[in-house]
Amino acid sequence: MLTKKVTRQELLIIAAARQIQNGDVTILGIGLPIIAGAVAKKTHAPEAVLMMESGICDFEPRILPMHVADASATRGYGYAIDLFSVFTTITHAGYLDKAFLGVGQIDRFGNINTSYLGTPPDAQRITAAGGAPEFYAYAKQSILTMKGGEFVEKLPYLTSPGFLGGGDEREASGRYTPGSGPAVLLTPKGIFKFDKETKEMYLDTLFPGSTVERVKADIPWDLKVADQLGVFPVPTDEEIIALREFSPRSSFSSPVAVQLVFENFKRRIAAQKAAGRAN
Amino acid sequence: MSDKGGSKIMTTREAVSRFVKDGDSLITGNYNESMPISLIYEIIRQRKKGMTYYSQSGSFDAEFLVYGGCVEKMVSAFLYKWGGKGRGGIIEQYQRKGQLLIEDYSNFTYNARLAAGAYGYSYMPVLPAIMDSDVFKYSSFMGDKKFGTTTCPFTGKTIPVVPAANPDVCMLHVQRADQFGNAQHWGGLGSTVHACLASRTILVTCEEIVEPDVIRSSPHHTIVPGFRVSAVIEEPFGCHPFELVGYRGLDTAMFSLMNQAFKADGGLTAFFDEWIYNLPDRNAYIKHYIEVFGQEMLNRYNARSYYSAPANYGIPFQSGWDVDGISNDLGVDMEGLEKLIEEKGDVIDVN
Structure with missing residues (x-):
């Protein structure tokens, strides 16, 4: 049941959280994925095995981490290994059920760019590859999230291969975990999936306030749309509370959150100085 | 080295x-x-x-x-x-x-x-x-x-x-x-x-x-x-403003200040002078932090302890001899060993 007011950012996080099933061995990155993981673990997936690639396995999200080795994730965790082991003994060996990956640019077959908005070295940087190419290649399934990124006809730089040219190209190459690849792409406007045969992306579900036309306006190719659009996940109070208990700042868009945090510290310092003078 | x-x-x-x-x-x-x-x-x-x-x-x-x-x-x-x-x-x-x-x-x-x-x-x-x-x-x-x-x-x-x-x-x-x-x-x-x-x-x-x-x-x-x-x-605080498990959390107040320095024109040059070049060492850095942010802010990030369960590395015998000075293998004391050597050892003349 939902009685609380919900923001657009919160709706996206809950949609992502619902992608994690109980028991899934899941790799999480910073930002939206980790918040989704925290909500899932607190609600419908208490036995999900959450991991971060610095070697923090089976942890309990308590506080929004700022990076993937954040100390807040190591207060009580089940398995302490290093990055090399995460990629080899867990990911490549076939034990990673789900990977959450952030997207800078994406094409119609789910190939991802997180490196350069052009040809290096002259182009604007995004953040670069990080763990994405290998997680995307060897996790059984990948959940993609894109906030502020873009759909492009042709990527200027392909960081992490998705379905390559579509069809069975990924499968036939023999370079990937069989059956792996993007299961879903979540954006603030809706949920996208990939055709089983052609591997081309299509619109599956619209978020409230969005229309097929508005979604299509962002996409440089003729986007296919599901014959019957899905129903977006309406958050429950339980999920919204879990989200806000974990990361109150994440109910807001990033620039608003950054500003609110900065103002809070200014107030704290001022109050402390005033108290100091009073003494 | x-x-x-x-x-x-x-x-x-x-x-x-x-x-x-x-x-x-x-x-x-x-x-x-x-x-x-x-x-x-x-x-x-x-x-x-x-x-x-x-x-x-x-x-x-x-x-x-x-x-x-x-x-x-x-x-x-x-x-x-x-x-x-x-x-x-x-x-x-x-x-x-x-x-x-x-x-x-x-x-x-x-x-x-x-x-x-x-x-x-x-x-x-x-x-x-x-x-x-x-x-x-x-x-x-x-x-x-x-x-x-x-x-x-x-x-x-x-x-x-x-x-x-x-x-x-x-x-x-x-x-x-x-x-x-x-x-x-x-x-x-x-x-x-x-x-x-x-x-x-x-x-x-x-x-x-x-x-x-x-x-x-x-x-x-x-x-x-x-x-x-x-x-x-x-070097206490050697990784500040980053965090260290068991000691302190990531100092988001300092991060917020650095964020502003990166965004402002000339902000980084001023930050370097204030926080790197003009401070000789980490002690001076922490003193300056306390001047700017206050001791209370620094303390906010202190870790609350959560200790690892101790691992018991104990073993039964601390040497080849038990607490009474008897060899665990031979059942004799040091004197007994010397006797045994004379009786059964392949003693050689090294003088």
Whole structure:
């Protein structure tokens, strides 16, 4: 049941959280994925095995981490290994059920760019590859999230291969975990999936306030749309509370959150100085 | 390293001036937790030049080393964009102007280069999907030596490989170490161990220098052995504003201030003067922090303890002789042993 007011950012996080099933061995990155993981673990997936690639396995999200080795994730965790082991003994060996990956640019077959908005070295940087190419290649399934990124006809730089040219190209190459690849792409406007045969992306579900036309306006190719659009996940109070208990700042868009945090510290310092003078 | 054995305790300034040279390649182990910021600020203060920085997940550590004029080349897998989308990071600006060369890897392929370096191999196989990525296709200063391919002699498959990396200097900050350099860290490990063991010289700052017996009763926390370490520095807050498991959290107040410095015109130059050049060492840095933010703010980030369950390393006998001085194997005391030797031993004349 939902009685609380919900923001657009919160709706996206809950949609992502619902992608994690109980028991899934899941790799999480910073930002939206980790918040989704925290909500899932607190609600419908208490036995999900959450991991971060610095070697923090089976942890309990308590506080929004700022990076993937954040100390807040190591207060009580089940398995302490290093990055090399995460990629080899867990990911490549076939034990990673789900990977959450952030997207800078994406094409119609789910190939991802997180490196350069052009040809290096002259182009604007995004953040670069990080763990994405290998997680995307060897996790059984990948959940993609894109906030502020873009759909492009042709990527200027392909960081992490998705379905390559579509069809069975990924499968036939023999370079990937069989059956792996993007299961879903979540954006603030809706949920996208990939055709089983052609591997081309299509619109599956619209978020409230969005229309097929508005979604299509962002996409440089003729986007296919599901014959019957899905129903977006309406958050429950339980999920919204879990989200806000974990990361109150994440109910807001990033620039608003950054500003609110900065103002809070200014107030704290001022109050402390005033108290100091009073003494 | 000239001398073997003995105490390696020194100051940060001494360690950097003795062991870090212009033109060296430099590496920090972890992601951001326990990043050796005190050592990095000292390198900037000593105005080291022409360095190559190996940075798996760069944050302001990388931005500052570049802005401070220390680094001309980077080997990198990820860079947090300080300065945001609009202005872009320092690294991005320098790279686009051609003042900085960057070789981009993924986290795994970056780490595989260090693993090869640590194990003494000349190269390391990596996972085949990277061959479909532009990370494999584009290169910078490494040219065609960034990746290679080989054929598996058993399956006949083509395998991508990366060359070993052996940086000159690895720097790390840890919870505790002894005077010999046995360094203990707990928390997210990232590629720290491979970064250390691949490097020729290792510099360790720690929150506390402890007695060797503390190390010997908890060897599972030792991530680098003393015989590989060149300098040990007791440097509380050595990774501030980054966090250290068991000591303090990431200082978001300082991060917020740095965020503003990256965004304002001239903000970074002013920040460098105030927080790096005008402060001689970490003590002065923390004093200045308290002046600016207050002691209360610093205390807010103190960790509340959550202790690891002790591991019992006990054994039944402390030597070949039990508590009564009787040999566990032979059932005699030392005198008895001598008698036994006379009776049954193959005694030889050595006089």
